[in-house]
Amino acid sequence: xxxxxxxxxxxxxxxxTTGLTQADEPLKVGMSGGYFPFTFVEQDVLQxxxxxxxxxxxxxxGVEVKFVTANFSGLFGMLESGRIDTIANQITITxxxxxxxRFTEPYVYDGAQVVVKRGNDSIQGVEDLRGKSVAVNxxxxxxxxxxxxxxxxxxxxxxxxxxxxxxxxLGRVDAFVMDRVSASQVIKEKPLPLQLAGQPFSQIxxxxxxxxxxxxxxxxxxxxxxxxREDGTLSAISNRWFGNDITRP
Amino acid sequence: MSVLDFDYMLGLLPVLLRYLPLTLEMAAxxxxxxxxxxxLLAVIRVLAIPGLNAATVLFISFFRGTPLLVQLFLFYYGLxxxxxxxxxxxxxxxxxxxxxxxxxxxxxxxxxAAIVGVDRxxxxxxxxxxxxxxxLMRRIVLPQATRVAVPTLxxxxxxxxKATSLAFTLGVxxxxxxxxxxxAGSFLYFEAFIMVAVLYWGIVELLAWLxxxxxxxFNEAYQR
Numbered sequence: 250x251x252x253x254x255x256x257x258x259x260x261x262x263x264x265x266t267t268g269l270t271q272a273d274e275p276l277k278v279g280m281s282g283g284y285f286p287f288t289f290v291e292q293d294v295l296q297x298x299x300x301x302x303x304x305x306x307x308x309x310x311g312v313e314v315k316f317v318t319a320n321f322s323g324l325f326g327m328l329e330s331g332r333i334d335t336i337a338n339q340i341t342i343t344x345x346x347x348x349x350x351r352f353t354e355p356y357v358y359d360g361a362q363v364v365v366k367r368g369n370d371s372i373q374g375v376e377d378l379r380g381k382s383v384a385v386n387x388x389x390x391x392x393x394x395x396x397x398x399x400x401x402x403x404x405x406x407x408x409x410x411x412x413x414x415x416x417x418x419l420g421r422v423d424a425f426v427m428d429r430v431s432a433s434q435v436i437k438e439k440p441l442p443l444q445l446a447g448q449p450f451s452q453i454x455x456x457x458x459x460x461x462x463x464x465x466x467x468x469x470x471x472x473x474x475x476x477x478r479e480d481g482t483l484s485a486i487s488n489r490w491f492g493n494d495i496t497r498p
Numbered sequence: 499m500s501v502l503d504f505d506y507m508l509g510l511l512p513v514l515l516r517y518l519p520l521t522l523e524m525a526a527x528x529x530x531x532x533x534x535x536x537x538l539l540a541v542i543r544v545l546a547i548p549g550l551n552a553a554t555v556l557f558i559s560f561f562r563g564t565p566l567l568v569q570l571f572l573f574y575y576g577l578x579x580x581x582x583x584x585x586x587x588x589x590x591x592x593x594x595x596x597x598x599x600x601x602x603x604x605x606x607x608x609x610x611a612a613i614v615g616v617d618r619x620x621x622x623x624x625x626x627x628x629x630x631x632x633x634l635m636r637r638i639v640l641p642q643a644t645r646v647a648v649p650t651l652x653x654x655x656x657x658x659x660k661a662t663s664l665a666f667t668l669g670v671x672x673x674x675x676x677x678x679x680x681x682a683g684s685f686l687y688f689e690a691f692i693m694v695a696v697l698y699w700g701i702v703e704l705l706a707w708l709x710x711x712x713x714x715x716f717n718e719a720y721q722r
Contacts, residue, residue: 279669283682290679293513318679319589319669326575327669331585411678415687439685 275313276470278303279333282318283411286434286490287339290318298490299337302356305482309473322387322410328458334466335457339428341390342454350458353471356483357456358498360449361394362429366417367442372424374447379403381423384413391426394451418442428453430495454498507689514676514697521673522701524590525659528597532658533651535598536605543610554606561603567664570596574668589668597661601654608654612647613639645716652709656702673697 280288280299288297295316307314317333327333328350339359342352363383365372372381375398382405385391395406409416413425418441429449436443459467477483483496542554561569574592578584587595616639624634666675673694681690 281682282671282679285683285685289683290676291683292509293516293676293680317669318671318675320667320675320678323575323667323669326571330575330578331582332578332669411682412687415685435685441685 273312275315276303276307276310276335276466277315277317277333279317279319279324279327279336280338281321281324281411283321284338285431285439287431288318288337298486299339301486301489302477302483303337305477305486306470306473309476310469320410321389325388328460331460334463335459335470337457339431339455340458342456343390343393345393346390346458349461351461351464351467352456352458353467353474355454355456355498356474356478357430357454357495359453359455359495360429361391361426361451361453362432362449363424363426363446364414364417364432364436364443365424365446366420367444369423369444369446372446375426375450377446378424381405382407384409384416384422384425386411386413386427389427390453395426414439414441414443430491434491502692503686503689506684506686507693510677510680510690510693513680514673514694517671517673517676518697518701520590520670521659521662524593524597524662524665524670524672525655527594528601528658528662529655531594531598532602532605532654535602536609539602539606540609540613543606544613558603558606561600562607566596566600566661567667569600570664570668589665589670592668593662593665593670597658600661601658605651605654608650609643609647612643615646616642645713648712648716649709652705652712656705659701659705660698 280295282288282290282295284297286297288295288299290296295318300316303314303316317327319327321338324333324336324338328336339357340346342355346352361375363372363375363378372378378395378398379400380403383395384407385395387408387410392406392408395401395404398404407422413422413427414435416422417425424446429445432443432445435441436445457467457470459470474483478496484494487494487496539554539558542550570592573584573596574587574589620638620642621634624638629637662672663674665672666678671679677690677694681687684690
């Protein structure tokens with residue numbers, strides 16, 4: 250333990266004089282590890298759609314991939330402070346994020362979806378959320394999607410660090426909003442009593458964000474993604490996890 | 499859903515046990531470093547060393563006055579934006595440093611109280627029979643102060659073990675982080691969190707038992 254403390258302090262001293270990001274450094278990818286089925290852990294094994302995609306990307310680039318799992322709220326801080334190169338956690342391209350980060354081309358096309366407790370038929374879509382309480386993940390784009398609705402001030406928006414599905418199933422909130430694909434997957438495979446409420450209401454595109462000063466790495470990842478799209482790897486990974494292809498618009 | 503899934507819980511146990519050493523290592527390293535720092539801070543306060551004393555008061559005030567989570571985020575995500583070399587400090591090290599600084603502020607105060615609590619007449623008596631200051635500290639004050647400080651220091655150690663559960667926000671998957679991820683994958687929250695609660699509880703009970711034995715030893719001299 251003390252050795253690792255000393256080592257990383259030494260490392261900090263050494264780094265003050267040298268630069269970062271060599272060509273053959275591993276690709277450091279942050280994810281929450283708690284977002285079924287994109288990134289999740291079962292019996293200590295990290296898996297999911299994002300894991301497979303990023304492993305394929307690194308393979309294509311000829312580098313190692315290193316996954317770092319942290320609470321979602323820590324992920325952008327890690328990206329900012331240079332501890333990871335990018336985030337693979339179904340990150341949606343938004344205006345605010347585009348102003349701050351360089352995104353790859355989208356590799357997931359999906360929709361925002363309202364989900365309610367099973368049997369709650371009073372909510373049939375986003376327009377029924379007036380006067381209701383809605384859970385969204387803290388810092389996610391669904392938070393801003395709800396906030397942008399013309400009647401947003403009539404919605405009781407609750408932001409969560411995690412477990413929005415559970416709180417909806419328990420009836421503490423009337424609904425939660427996340428992407429259609431994982432919502433359907435959770436309903437299909439997990440024991441929570443939930444149901445989709447109506448159709449998806451907004452198209453979302455997911456991509457990998459990189460820091461402004463990391464545009465070169467972004468380009469290399471982009472090239473790899475394009476190759477994987479070309480040779481059908483992306484579609485195959487999507488079919489394996491979702492039974493359909495969410496990597497094309 | 500209403501019945502506990504015991505098979506899942508049993509399967510979870512070996513997984514969580516794998517993360518127990520990291521949790522204990524971080525707490526133990528934090529405790530060792532915090533003890534050293536706290537003794538230093540306490541001595542500065544007791545002797546009221548000019549200059550250093552004011553700095554110590556400020557240190558204690560800051561680290562007691564702000565939440566541990568704020569301090570961790572400040573060091574891990576905030577400072578590297580100003581000093582880029584600090585990104586090389588990994589999450590485990592940052593957690594240990596955070597625990598050390600945070601808890602040493604509390605521990606310094608309880609060590610100081612224990613030292614000051616030794617009756618002044620004993621100091622006078624020791625000095626009057628010709629003991630040096632060092633002898634006085636080593637043979638009279640510290641043994642008594644240690645006995646008084648042990649229960650509160652143990653309390654801080656117990657607190658520290660539980661505080662390691664914040665490390666997941668810095669990307670360190672320790673006991674609680676592993677549990678959160680498993681629960682998010684299985685959606686079996688009750689089973690997962692019961693399991694981890696029992697684990698923490700077990701460790702703390704073990705420590706409480708050790709503490710009772712330690713206290714009994716220190717109290718031997720006071721039993722007639």
